[in-house]
Amino acid sequence: MTTATTTRPQGATIWLTGLPSSGKTTVARALAGRLRSEGHRVEVLDGDEIRRFLSAGLGFSREDRNTNVQRIGLVAEILARNGILAVVPVIAPYADSREAVRKRHATSDTPYLEVHVATPVEVCRERDVKGLYARQAAGQLKGLTGVDDPYEPPVDPDLVLETRHRTPVESVASVHAVLAARGLV
Numbered sequence: 001m002t003t004a005t006t007t008r009p010q011g012a013t014i015w016l017t018g019l020p021s022s023g024k025t026t027v028a029r030a031l032a033g034r035l036r037s038e039g040h041r042v043e044v045l046d047g048d049e050i051r052r053f054l055s056a057g058l059g060f061s062r063e064d065r066n067t068n069v070q071r072i073g074l075v076a077e078i079l080a081r082n083g084i085l086a087v088v089p090v091i092a093p094y095a096d097s098r099e100a101v102r103k104r105h106a107t108s109d110t111p112y113l114e115v116h117v118a119t120p121v122e123v124c125r126e127r128d129v130k131g132l133y134a135r136q137a138a139g140q141l142k143g144l145t146g147v148d149d150p151y152e153p154p155v156d157p158d159l160v161l162e163t164r165h166r167t168p169v170e171s172v173a174s175v176h177a178v179l180a181a182r183g184l185v
Ligand SMILES: Nc1ncnc2c1ncn2[C@@H]1O[C@H](COP(=O)(O)OS(=O)(=O)O)[C@@H](OP(=O)(O)O)[C@H]1O
Pocket: 019, 020, 021, 024, 025, 047, 048, 051, 060, 064, 065, 066, 068, 069, 089, 090, 091, 092, 093, 130, 132, 142, 143, 144, 145, 149
């Protein structure tokens, strides 16, 4: 009798950090589409959806954001460790919180990519997909990331996407190139 050996595909977490309306979700969805079309198993851990279920009840204090990011980091690492490409379009404004997620991945030797979606706040304000910048300006919302709440830009990200000067397809190509260079796709 022969024993079949199976090799599990290598997973990874691709974390897209950036301000609201910077383009995280747009790039994440387009990236996921491309990776799926190439036959990879992909999950997008959407910030809004996570906050409706896994992080229901959490707000936007520093403590709650950290709790949210650590929960998402845990789920992403479990998925990635099991051969899934986990794409995470979540603000994650605090450097120490992102560092803890990176360390969690390092502990299990799971590939982790930090991608800074580096769109200036003036451009995000113009895009204002969900009307948050307008609500903040009108005094109806306090603690908006990048405006009256902190965003600590990554110091040494694996990739920076200047979405002002690139189309989403070009941004996807940049992320894909990093994944390919690391042998992950
Ligand atoms: N005060 C404040 N600051 C920042 N963002 C706010 C806020 N209130 C609501 N939202 C909306 O919440 C969406 C999810 O946020 P995240 O879970 O990614 O944020 S965090 O990482 O926990 O800081 C986030 O989604 P994106 O716009 O896709 O970034 C915002 O639309």
